[in-house]
Amino acid sequence: MEVELEGLQQRWEAAKAHDDEKHALITALLAHIDSQAVQLSKVNSELQDKNIVNKVIREDNERFSKQVDKLQQEKDRHAFVSVIIDGDCMLFRDDLIQAGLEGGKQAISLLKQNVEQKFNALNGSVPPHLKVIVRAYANLKDLSMTYQSSGVLASSDTMEQFVRGFNMGDPLCDYVDAGNGKECADEKVKALFRHYLNDVHCRQVFFGASADNGYARLLGPCAQDKALSQRICLIEGPPFERELAALAPKFETVSFDIFRKSQQLSDKNEKAPFANSSNYAKVAGTTPSPSTQNTVSTASNSLQNGSPTGVLRNNSRFWGSVLSSLAVIYTSKV
Numbered sequence: 001m002e003v004e005l006e007g008l009q010q011r012w013e014a015a016k017a018h019d020d021e022k023h024a025l026i027t028a029l030l031a032h033i034d035s036q037a038v039q040l041s042k043v044n045s046e047l048q049d050k051n052i053v054n055k056v057i058r059e060d061n062e063r064f065s066k067q068v069d070k071l072q073q074e075k076d077r078h079a080f081v082s083v084i085i086d087g088d089c090m091l092f093r094d095d096l097i098q099a100g101l102e103g104g105k106q107a108i109s110l111l112k113q114n115v116e117q118k119f120n121a122l123n124g125s126v127p128p129h130l131k132v133i134v135r136a137y138a139n140l141k142d143l144s145m146t147y148q149s150s151g152v153l154a155s156s157d158t159m160e161q162f163v164r165g166f167n168m169g170d171p172l173c174d175y176v177d178a179g180n181g182k183e184c185a186d187e188k189v190k191a192l193f194r195h196y197l198n199d200v201h202c203r204q205v206f207f208g209a210s211a212d213n214g215y216a217r218l219l220g221p222c223a224q225d226k227a228l229s230q231r232i233c234l235i236e237g238p239p240f241e242r243e244l245a246a247l248a249p250k251f252e253t254v255s256f257d258i259f260r261k262s263q264q265l266s267d268k269n270e271k272a273p274f275a276n277s278s279n280y281a282k283v284a285g286t287t288p289s290p291s292t293q294n295t296v297s298t299a300s301n302s303l304q305n306g307s308p309t310g311v312l313r314n315n316s317r318f319w320g321s322v323l324s325s326l327a328v329i330y331t332s333k334v
Helices: 002-077 094-098 100-123 140-149 156-168 184-197 213-223 242-250 277-284 290-304 316-333
Strands: 080-086 131-138 173-177 202-208 232-235 252-254
Touching (some): 100 173, 100 202, 140 156, 156 173, 184 202, 213 242
Parallel strands (some): 232 252
């Protein structure tokens, strides 16, 4: 009997220990579940916060994307191409100048067509509202006198008519008298070049001043910046001067046939060098012709204003004619 009780007692103790172990296991499991529930709640809260943030970011991105598209549309709506011409060294063809008013209208029409074709070739897609803005600066008084002395024009009125036609040809295109100062046209050209290059609406700058080395200092820094150099296209009328020719490979270049290929204008009244003293004496005894006086007047006016016009730069034939004419006048007066 006692043996049975002891056996039962042992079995009870074993069962109790097993129950205690099971209870401990269940308690531990419940504690773990509770801990995981807290962690899950925390993660869910963070996930909700992230979802809210992501939603805000997504909405902001959509809003900003629409704003960017709108700004791009606005930018395209105001996009333009700038054409800057130094009229002292880039001369339009003689036949256009001689045609006066109609020649000016034809010149600006052809210039715009040429620029648009080149821009399309360079860029492919073109904004539908793209404008072409042209500014040509020159010392018109001295330029007109030079045309007359060279025999291209009979009077200054034709040059005035050409400029008038150029300006009437398009509301965004102007041929401007820069004044008769030494660097008036140069300074205006440089200032406008910098202004348009910094304008985000300006897609391309067509720069026409191939016969003036002075612009090498303006273009030099741009040649080192690929983003800038890609927006500049150099127009070649007369061949590029030495320093500009060295820079030209860094830019796009184009040649339009509306410009003269030579900067120099031949003087139809230019006299040959005196062969001997008898010829000199013969000429010295004559009265200077009106054309000779006109040649000297052109040079005198130009020098009194500070320097020759761009057309007279590097024109040795013209200055040879001036010196000969001065000799004739001086001798005739003596």
